[in-house]
Amino acid sequence: MERPRYLEEIEIGEVRETYGRTITETDFVVHAGHTGDFFPHHMDAEFMAKSEFGGRIAHGTMIFAIGVGLTATEINPLAFSYGYDRLRFVRPVFIGDTIRTRITAARKEDDPKRPQSGKLFETVQVLNQRDEVVLACEHIYVVQKKEVAAA
Numbered sequence: 001m002e003r004p005r006y007l008e009e010i011e012i013g014e015v016r017e018t019y020g021r022t023i024t025e026t027d028f029v030v031h032a033g034h035t036g037d038f039f040p041h042h043m044d045a046e047f048m049a050k051s052e053f054g055g056r057i058a059h060g061t062m063i064f065a066i067g068v069g070l071t072a073t074e075i076n077p078l079a080f081s082y083g084y085d086r087l088r089f090v091r092p093v094f095i096g097d098t099i100r101t102r103i104t105a106a107r108k109e110d111d112p113k114r115p116q117s118g119k120l121f122e123t124v125q126v127l128n129q130r131d132e133v134v135l136a137c138e139h140i141y142v143v144q145k146k147e148v149a150a151a
Helices: 025-035 045-049 060-069
Strands: 015-017 079-089 098-110 117-127 133-144
Touching: 025 060, 060 079, 060 098, 060 117, 060 133, 079 117, 098 133
Parallel strands: none
Antiparallel strands: 015 098, 079 133, 098 117, 117 133
16 A cells, blocks of 8 residues: 655654464475575474474574565655664564564654655564564664755
């Protein structure tokens, strides 16, 4: 859905949550193939059965990609992604876990390189079916301003 919003129209503290998505064996195999990461932590059930986790854990990069992808339901044509900071893999995700993403508008600031825009910083939390945060990061957007201050 397209939802044009200028920087001034975005309220700090506003939250949106995505629908859930269950992580599957196929996700593990496809992601390993895409990235070349066939480490036993993700692909070897016997190896991981003896670990502190008790089973195979999802690739953190896969949970990041899926978690962020879940948020792509609302498109602001007045904004573009500037990137991600402070990425942390907080808890393991296993086959059969269902994840969803919570996005919170955390802060805004002027963009010194682009006076017609500002930066929006969103807190991104990927949660499992027990409402535990499994991944956290900050998403930074450059967003067009409605009113540009005179120089």
